[in-house]
Amino acid sequence: MTDVTIEFRDVSKRYGTLVANDHLSLAIRKGELMTLLGPSGCGKTTALRCLTGYIRPDEGRIFIDGQDVTDVPTHQRELGMVFQNFALFPHMTVQDNVGFPLMIRNLSKAERAQRVAQALRLVRLEGYESHYPRQLSGGQQQRVGLARALVYRPKVLLLDEPLSNLDAKLREEMRFEIKEVVTRLEITAVYVTHDQAEALALSDRVAIMNRGRLEQVGTPEEIYEHPQSRFVAEFIGLSNFLEGYVQAVDGDTMVVSVGGLQMRIPVLAEAGPGQRVLLFLRPNEVELLRPDDPGGANVFDARVEKVTYLGDTLDYRLTFGQGLTLRVQSDAQRRFGQGAPVRLRFPRVRCWAITGN
């Protein structure tokens, strides 16, 4: 536990009857970039504000560097934060904006100027010292925000949807810039976003939130490949869901009956025979074969209901088994027309079962 920088311990926050944070427990390691990911309104900002102390949780404690900070006022928590709407001080120049945290800490003028210059160099904004925020573009403003958050070398950097107000191209650029700065400074960072692509690209680990609760915490690979709930699977990328039940367990493989068909998939620890499960498949991980290709395990006959041309891929809606439908995306090299018979192959390790909900 020594390398834990931030810990939420059973944190809850309610607004009237609305539960914005529901018994949140989360540990963030030193130097890690942790993303809080979830649809808007799921309580990400609330969680971040509990961390900054801007709001006080109704229940639970918050630790930073092993110290209980639940009752420490915001300004003593030594955090840096970047805001969705930049939240720059409109009446101050870039120099004064970035220098504000240093001024508050009573640093000398010379040292302030030196540190501000350093921070501005870090975000590649030298030469803009005397501009006012309204004279800068969105991307530049957000870099000022980043510089302001980093200038006094806080313990933790918080970013609340920092790229949401930028246009798509800039967003991609800034994404890597932020990642680079954070890695270079080896700072612990909590990054809030509702954009799953952003989360997967940036994070060391991702925490997925839904309606105030944590759904799953894991590396981007774990989250993407082995979602533990339907919500997570649906939220990250496209997915197919097939309902079935476990017929037999055989070593590291279990046989699941789906719509009269048998599928062999990796075993799920808590699943025994008879257990209802939800099979989950990414549309681009199902292989499409010709009807005359050889059969085998996890190979089924299907029929194309509908094809949509998406440029680099084709999007198929297929039916197979007893009334099962499936969405498959495959590259445009091998094409099937509407009504054509095809064969599907589900790679064993690419099928993943979810129990419960």
Next chain:
Amino acid sequence: MRLARAYGRAMWDARLVLAYTLLLSLTLFILAPFLMIALRSVGKGWFGRLWLPPQLTLDWYRWAVEVGNIPEVMKNTLIIGVIAVAVSTVIGIFAGWAFGRRQMPGKEVLMAIILLPRMIPPITYALGVAQIFYTLELVDTYLGVALAHVSVCAPYAILVLSATFEGLDERVLEAAGVCGANTIKRFFYVVLPLIMPGILASMIFSFTHSYNEFTLTLLTYGPHTVTLPVRTYLAVGDGYWEITSAMAMLMVVPSLLILAVIQRRAKPEKLVGGFKGV
């Protein structure tokens, strides 16, 4: 320094107490005068160091109605108010549409000039208005007093309505046009509902200003056009505080009704009518 910080922290800890102290003092400061008027209007034999009147009576109200002629005065005030509001609203709609939705050279300057009366103390042009009205024999007529009020009310109407019309979304009108509505239908079904709140606000504010107008009224009223503020002034001059209080109570009721309407339907900033560009 440390003392200052400790003091600051103590103030911060006591912030709720301080806040409510300020709010309660404010309430007392604002409402106490009305409480005193109310008590005075129903009290009898209230002399010396007494917190409350020893006897209650409604006589002063009877006096106010009979001698003070309050129903008549109320009627005058309403008629004058309605005329003033109507004229100001027409001026406001026309000019507001021009300022809010039409191109013209020197718009800002023209608007500043037309709104100039708000920057000049009313008494300065009230003198001229009174003289003109004497010559035109408009003094002591409803129309005359109402027109004098227009000089105060119209700038507010213009201000509120240009903002309303300016805020009207061009695309909504376009959408209505695309849906096949002709100009008249478009006006009644789309434009009117959108601008109605602004027009209502402008009318309420104009009425408030007319209802409270004193300076111009004092210089243009006559025996047949005594309004409520003038009546109060005359009563204060007569020195019967009890009867004056009773009159004041009767006059305050419509103001409070207006207040309720404003609270419910309009932004109070508009009543104040800030300057553009400040």
Next chain:
Amino acid sequence: MGTRTADMMRFWRTHASRLITLFLLLPALAGFFGLFFYPMLLTVILSFRPEGQAIGWTLENYTRFLADPDGRWVILLTFILSLGGTALSVLLSVPLALILREKVRGHRFYRLMVLVPLVVPGLIGALGLLLFWGTRGWFNLFLLQFVPFVQRPVAVNYTMHGLIMFYVWLYFPYTCITTLSSLESLDRSIEEAGEVSGATRWQVLRHIVLPLITPGILAGSVLTFMAAFGAFSVPLIAGGNYRPLAVEIYKQISVPIPARWSAASAIAIVMGVLQVIFLSLYMRFVRRAGGTGGPS
């Protein structure tokens, strides 16, 4: 005949838009000229006429008023009252707006309180204030009964500080409402950013909130100042011997017989000019103060 109609049609077609605009502005222009510009012009002319005459020109009305120490005192008094009232209004409004922004319990009611002086006729407010702060009012009753060492009633009515306080009662809502609306248009996350950066609430208030709402406060205080400078009804009944310009003007036409319209007009012009000069200086100051601040 035919060509003339055609000419008119062509004229109409090329200038239709301008003509419509002009038509729309016509009522406002008529009102402006009939009820403001022409009256002002008459007042200006009258102020240069010898008293009671319709011909001739003189500066005597001005020189008499401005040379008279009493006249200069009236001007000074008007500024003392209106600036004092404005300053106190700002001092009251800023903390009040900061509290009302927080949606404290009952904030709707308190917001309503702020509006009361705006919608109630000023004379009624003045009447109530005179009753409350008078020697027999509750204020003095409280002092005499509950505060030790107060033996005699404290004079508030008909004193200068009393009048300034009445001005605050009447005119502070302008400042308060404007300040409140500029506070409410502030983005809360800016303050959050300040706090996360290590600033205490006081520092956030001092370095961030106050600079950002200063233009709003000044704009509101302009409104309060204008209302206070032109105040007429309240000093008329509650001013006692303190007669600011507006009351002085009215006295000129109501007390002497025959009424001294030319003298009144001269004072009115002095008053109007003073207000315009002061306002333009103030506005320039406000612009300068607002130049660096204010959300873009």
